[in-house]
Amino acid sequence: MTGRIGSRIALALLGLTIFLALWQGIIWLRGYPAFILPPPAAVMARLWELVADGSLWFHAGATLQEVLAGLGLGALAATLLGYGLAHSPVAERLLAPYIVASQSVPVVAVAPLLVIWFGTGLLSKVLVSALIVFFPILVNTIVGVRSVGRNLRDLMRALEATRWQVVWLLELPAALPVLLGGLKVGATLAVIGAVVGEFVASDRGLGYLLKQGQQLYDTPLVFVGIGALVVMAQSLYGTVALLERGVVRWRET
Amino acid sequence: MPQDASDAARVGKDVHCHRRRESENGVSMAKPDRSLLRVERLEMGYRRPDRWLPVLDGVSFEVEGGEFVCLVGPSGCGKTTLLRLVAGLERPTSGRVLLDGVEVDRPSRSVGIVFQEPTLMGWRTVEANVALPLEVNRTPRGKALRRARALLELVGLSGFEETYPAQLSGGMAQRVALARALVHDPRVLLLDEPFGALDALTRERMALELLRIWRARRKTVVMVTHSVPEAVFLADRVLVLGPRPASVVAQVEVDLPRPRTAEVMGTVSFAAPARQIREALNRAASSP
Ligand SMILES: Nc1ncnc2c1ncn2[C@@H]1O[C@H](COP(=O)(O)OP(=O)(O)OP(=O)(O)O)[C@@H](O)[C@H]1O
Numbered sequence: 001m002t003g004r005i006g007s008r009i010a011l012a013l014l015g016l017t018i019f020l021a022l023w024q025g026i027i028w029l030r031g032y033p034a035f036i037l038p039p040p041a042a043v044m045a046r047l048w049e050l051v052a053d054g055s056l057w058f059h060a061g062a063t064l065q066e067v068l069a070g071l072g073l074g075a076l077a078a079t080l081l082g083y084g085l086a087h088s089p090v091a092e093r094l095l096a097p098y099i100v101a102s103q104s105v106p107v108v109a110v111a112p113l114l115v116i117w118f119g120t121g122l123l124s125k126v127l128v129s130a131l132i133v134f135f136p137i138l139v140n141t142i143v144g145v146r147s148v149g150r151n152l153r154d155l156m157r158a159l160e161a162t163r164w165q166v167v168w169l170l171e172l173p174a175a176l177p178v179l180l181g182g183l184k185v186g187a188t189l190a191v192i193g194a195v196v197g198e199f200v201a202s203d204r205g206l207g208y209l210l211k212q213g214q215q216l217y218d219t220p221l222v223f224v225g226i227g228a229l230v231v232m233a234q235s236l237y238g239t240v241a242l243l244e245r246g247v248v249r250w251r252e253t
Numbered sequence: 254m255p256q257d258a259s260d261a262a263r264v265g266k267d268v269h270c271h272r273r274r275e276s277e278n279g280v281s282m283a284k285p286d287r288s289l290l291r292v293e294r295l296e297m298g299y300r301r302p303d304r305w306l307p308v309l310d311g312v313s314f315e316v317e318g319g320e321f322v323c324l325v326g327p328s329g330c331g332k333t334t335l336l337r338l339v340a341g342l343e344r345p346t347s348g349r350v351l352l353d354g355v356e357v358d359r360p361s362r363s364v365g366i367v368f369q370e371p372t373l374m375g376w377r378t379v380e381a382n383v384a385l386p387l388e389v390n391r392t393p394r395g396k397a398l399r400r401a402r403a404l405l406e407l408v409g410l411s412g413f414e415e416t417y418p419a420q421l422s423g424g425m426a427q428r429v430a431l432a433r434a435l436v437h438d439p440r441v442l443l444l445d446e447p448f449g450a451l452d453a454l455t456r457e458r459m460a461l462e463l464l465r466i467w468r469a470r471r472k473t474v475v476m477v478t479h480s481v482p483e484a485v486f487l488a489d490r491v492l493v494l495g496p497r498p499a500s501v502v503a504q505v506e507v508d509l510p511r512p513r514t515a516e517v518m519g520t521v522s523f524a525a526p527a528r529q530i531r532e533a534l535n536r537a538a539s540s541p
């Protein structure tokens with residue numbers, strides 16, 4: 001077990017080394033100026049500055065707040081509506097065209113509208129993030145709740161279970177693997193949503209940092225921003241994946 | 254219709270009270286309750302895209318308290334449908350089911366069901382699956398687990414409490430389902446081909462175990478099976494259903510002494526009811 005983890009870490013380090021070597025190699029070969037492609041060392045130095053003066057934490061914290069709130073709100077709304085639609089084919093047929101149509105509108109196009117309506121503060125970013133998270137979780141909720149077998153439903157009826165017991169003891173655990181699958185996708189999408197919102201109008205957040213970097217040709221700053229976003233999205237994804245593995249343990253072996 | 258239903262409920266209550274008075278006087282203490290379950294002229298069908306599919310056509314029978322009744326009939330004749338009606342999971346188009354004199358119009362805890370397909374919750378351990386009915390009726394957790402374990406012992410699954418259903422064989426899964434159907438002590442047990450998916454040897458062993466459990470728990474059992482020997486081996490009485498739309502075409506009493514063992518299957522008193530059942534099935538199949 002420890003051996004496997006050790007070799008995994010070694011492999012990851014090897015990959016990182018090759019990546020950095022290629023990166024540095026291209027710069028040496030082609031002689032790009034730093035504002036086009038900064039060398040790894042320059043990015044590291046910029047990262048260190050941002051860590052030292054606390055601004056990285058500040059901006060990353062702002063984005064994380066938007067992401068978590070957006071993910072929470074989007075997931076909650078999608079789960080509740082999805083549950084309703086799963087139980088009401090009529091409502092589903094009524095709403096499905098609008099839900100699908102809403103998906104063909106790019107979030108980037110809606111974001112400015114949300115900023116006009118809800119201001120340049122936290123709320124508009126949370127809403128952009130929630131919006132983008134909404135659909136995959138909605139679909140997965142419907143699929144998950146519909147996957148509950150007829151016999152298990154009948155069993156609960158025969159036991160005179162209350163509505164709430166059916167949700168809690170049957171539908172939720174039965175749908176949980178699929179729900180968590182949706183949440184996993186949603187976690188990475190939520191980060192995209194928050195950054196899109198910050199691009200439209202903001203005074204903080206990693207998206208704001210990226211825009212600053214672009215306007216000042218501070219390319220190392222842009223790299224740091226991208227790196228921070230990747231780390232954030234990956235950690236969220238990893239957290240849900242871990243949760244998933246803990247929950248659906250019963251499936252294996 | 255609502256008038257009828259309330260009348261039936263009232264009459265049912267009267268019958269109930271009457272019986273209780275009787276037993277308090279000690280008059281009928283020794284006798285088992287007569288006709289715990291009454292099925293009266295049940296008709297039922299399903300809507301198909303193009304037409305109405307009649308499934309049950311006037312099914313009537315009675316089951317006494319403590320009796321073991323088997324239902325046999327050709328595949329697709331409506332046996333599962335009939336059990337679902339008795340369980341209150343489905344409403345008939347006409348006729349009615351009376352449990353203890355009261356019309357069954359919705360599912361109730363006084364009935365325990367084992368479905369034709371293994372129906373366990375994959376995310377619960379075996380003991381948590383068995384304890385489910387007690388969790389639903391809000392029995393304290395410790396007591397529920399103790400009862401669940403006792404029943405697992407009864408069905409011969411001690412040691413598998415913490416196992417997940419995915420790791421069980423088909424026969425073990427059905428025994429878990431049986432334990433779950435018994436755990437909240439229902440009066441009637443409805444079994445829908447519980448051993449359908451098992452090999453012949455396991456089936457025989459399960460049949461013996463079922464008899465042992467039935468004797469230990471004194472339940473009223475209605476069991477669907479498509480095996481004639483199994484029906485004769487288990488039942489006090491075998492009801493033969495005709496092809497769809499089904500009705501009861503024969504009732505065969507089985508007068509084998511109990512407790513029954515596997516040896517009984519070679520005897521003449523075993524062969525006679527088995528032949529009667531087969532003849533009834535064949536007659537029903539060949540008549541239009
Ligand atoms: N929910 C349903 N909707 C429509 N038709 C149904 C439904 N359930 C059963 N049927 C039909 O009713 C008929 C009787 O079905 P049922 O399951 O009661 O038969 P069965 O006697 O239990 O069969 P088997 O021995 O194969 O289990 C079949 O023709 C079946 O196709």
Ligand SMILES: [Mg+2]
Pocket residue numbers: 332333334369445
């Ligand atoms: Mg059936």
